[in-house]
Amino acid sequence: MSEEGLDRRTFLKTAAAIGTTMAAASTVSAETAKKPSSGLPGERIIGRPGSDFMVDVIKATGIEYIASNPASSFRSLHESIVNYGGNRKPEFLTCMHEESSVAMAHGYAKAAGKPMGVLAHGSVGLQHAAMAVYNAWCDRVPVMLFAGNFMDAAHRRPGVEWYHCVQDPAGILRDYIKWDDQPASLQHFAESVMRAYKFATTPPMEPVVIIADGMLQEHPVDGDAELSIPKLTLSAPPQGESGALKEAAKMMASAENLVIIADRAARSQEGVRRMVELAEALNAPVVDLGSRMNFPTTHYLCRSEDGRALVREADVVLMLEVADPWGQLNTISDPQHEYRRIAKPDVKLIHVTLADNLMKSNYQDAQRFCPCDLSISGDAEATLPALTEAVKKEIGGSRKSALAGRTDKLRSQHREMKERTRAAAANGWNAVPVTTARLSAELWNAIKGDKWCLADSRNLGWSARLWPATEHYNFLGHSGAAGVGQIAPAAVGAALANRDKGILTAVIQPDGDLMYAPGVLWTAAHHKIPILMLMHNNRAYHQEVMHLQKMAGLHNRRMDTARIGTTIENPHIDYALLARAQGVWAEGPITDPAAIAPALQRAVAVVKRGEPALVDVVTQGR
């Protein structure tokens, strides 16, 4: 009570004196709510807190979900979302870690094609959120991150609230967000949210941060009539300059061995279609690096596994939003750090990218500088139509038929690639622990009858290599920065977006990744997010086992100690139990490869009921 400035004795005295007025005070109109009362604190009502207006603003952006771990710095906004906003659009998603909130928003944005909101404590919450924000940054994915903070020190409650306040909340993230603001008024909030949303969704798309000041949330709206929510109009993505496209078309049309390498090129199915159109116009093989689903794996020009060999022979390479262009033409060996050139010394490189528009210094996501013969600043998907048009103009009759003459060979090369992959997948088919290829193939067979999405298509590359995929929603790429712990929550976020679209979401879930924040399983159960989680349980941080072996080899030391500090065994974690403890249907651990298919069948039935399911399979390391 003393915290409220009124001790028990004073309260009782006052209550006796004004007893009769109490009943009347219990019904307060919105009108009186605005006027500060001179009576008891309990009499005071704020009928229209600033946070209500904030909800109006968030609703105006079309954000449908807010992933959050609850915290006092945004308690007013939380309450406004739930009561004033009716907990619909946005709906509050209870998360068990801020890293999970942001990673869920990351996965959601890739599946939904629009950002999700996240709400976090400005201090400790953003500290937890940081790695997930970095993943989204490196993956060029928009996230609308809101954070609470009490800027006015005179209003802060002593103790914990001070620990949880910060002068510059977004400072900890500023190296890997596109923009942030700490609005000082509600009008300022409205304008900055619209600006943030616009920035976040204009390619290169990135996370943004808006601070919702605590007092701004909790104080009554002052002059509602003067407040306005600006109209939100998203920017059309930038297209490459036409002269440069013409030059690129010339170079490609006259190339003997052209290779197209795509990484974050397609943003939609239309992008995939445009990719096919360009590749077919040039009859050129496409290497999909897979940060997005860029090219149908069934198309005869898909040669994603032959990348190195194709680059070695290439005289011209077209890159479309490739995160690491240098790494496609060169490599550094591991663990010797020796430089090796892959491409011919005089290969001509054309790159359509927005990488040059991102200007941050501290984190090294720019990758190694790669000299380029023609660098075109533009969004790949938006640039494809004009580029293809220019290519078609360049390719005359005789050139066209010469290119067409390559089709048979290209078809058989594609077929050979697929056969090689299948043969490799058959290797060790009945092995125990289960091979990663079998894990992938069994999953495909369980979901192939549905519209499907594999939420992380990089971690276990078999799927991108084996599965026939034609739709942009099939593969969602990877975490961006390989900050481990992203796969599980991002998959749950993607599954939420796909739930609303009738697409079945699956994820091949590494054990180490899940254990960073396994509470996301509870979030999936609580919010009835249907996801099929198939454990790739190699009982290790397996990547690190191999690193230790490489170091031991280099140092000429024993190799049998490489499992110290790198494995997750003794005791083994029971992932089915972990899932069931949180309300998720689960089976496992499965060691017999023949038991996977029936378990997956049961799991798919659960997912089709609208619930999450986990199947734990003990697997080979890689």
Place this chain on the structure above:
Amino acid sequence: MRFFILLLFPAVVFGQDAPAGSPERGHQAFLKYQCYSCHGTVGQGGERGAGPRLLPNLFPWVAFSMQTRTPRQDMPAYRKDHLGDQDLADIYAYLRSVKPSPAVANIPQLNFEGRR
């Protein structure tokens, strides 16, 4: 270089038989020295550049032992101090004893043709 010369002259390679080894002990050594972490427990190969498949078509013994002692590229070197000659011979015997995998045509799960 030495490695490639050996590969180029099959007579040199195949002329030498592998030393005798025990498949059972070899299996244990394959696990203990953790060849399996990159190559898989039955030499099927690992994902994402971990290590190539060792089977089918196991390297001839000389090339096999040379690769293990002085790898040609990224594989960690297993020198005699930490992997004895007998262990290596046992590992080789184990790999030779691994049953062949079924053919793709006999694995329905790997029939992706015409499926969507």
